[in-house]
Amino acid sequence: MRRKIALAFTTTTLMVGTVMAPAAFASTTAAQAYTCHYxxxxxxxxxxxxxxxxxxxxxxxxxxxxxxxxxxxxxxxxxxxxxxxxxxxxxxxxxxxxxxxxxxxxxxxxxxxxxxxxxxxxxxxxxxxxxx
The missing domain is CATH 1.10.101.10 (PGBD-like superfamily/PGBD)
Structure with a gap:
């Protein structure tokens, strides 16, 4: 029983982490800066x-x-x-x-x-x- 609960918890944590990670990354990513070559x-x-x-x-x-x-x-x-x-x-x-x-x-x-x-x-x- 503990094993099934642990497995369910781990799967849920991974799924939430996968869904949440891109949103968190997108909000902290700086704008792309380009280099000028005159x-x-x-x-x-x-x-x-x-x-x-x-x-x-x-x-x-x-x-x-x-x-x-x-x-x-x-x-x-x-x-x-x-x-x-x-x-x-x-x-x-x-x-x-x-x-x-x-x-x-x-x-x-x-x-x-x-x-x-x-x-x-x-x-x-x-x-x-x-x-x-």
């Missing part, structure tokens, strides 16, 4: 993840445009937070500061919306090259 071409900076000027980084999924924009913001000395490819509130705030600087100091007319789109990409690539 290069320069034609007076513009690139970080090795996205080379275009039209993709808009997503605020809820990892994108190569998100990683690229975060890397360039960091190189330009605007802190986007963790380079994780998800363009969250810290990355958007850094982008708004960058857009404000470009409008005020260099005469750009970029919407100050925290979005790295077709108006912001060229300015960000240029500024990240010359102000690293």
């Amino acid at each position: 290069s320069v071409s034609g007076g513009k900076a690139y970080a090795g993840f996205y080379s275009g000027n039209t993709a808009i980084p997503s605020s809820n999924v990892v994108t190569t445009a998100g990683i690229e924009a975060q890397c360039l913001l960091r190189r330009a000395k605007f802190d986007p937070g963790v380079i994780d490819g998800v363009f969250g509130s810290k990355s958007q705030a850094a982008t708004k500061k960058f857009q404000t600087l470009m409008n005020n100091a260099f005469g750009y007319n970029i919407a100050i919306d925290g979005v790295v789109g077709s108006e912001t990409w060229p300015a960000l690539r240029w500024y990240a090259e010359y102000n690293a």
Whole structure:
């Protein structure tokens, strides 16, 4: 009888542990951090993840445009937070500061919306090259 109880207890413990472990692991896992690999071409900076000027980084999924924009913001000395490819509130705030600087100091007319789109990409690539 003891053996059956012990076996049942062990099986239950293993099953609960298996079910509970992934949830606990997921809640303690840090965001993936990417490493930026900068290069320069034609007076513009690139970080090795996205080379275009039209993709808009997503605020809820990892994108190569998100990683690229975060890397360039960091190189330009605007802190986007963790380079994780998800363009969250810290990355958007850094982008708004960058857009404000470009409008005020260099005469750009970029919407100050925290979005790295077709108006912001060229300015960000240029500024990240010359102000690293």
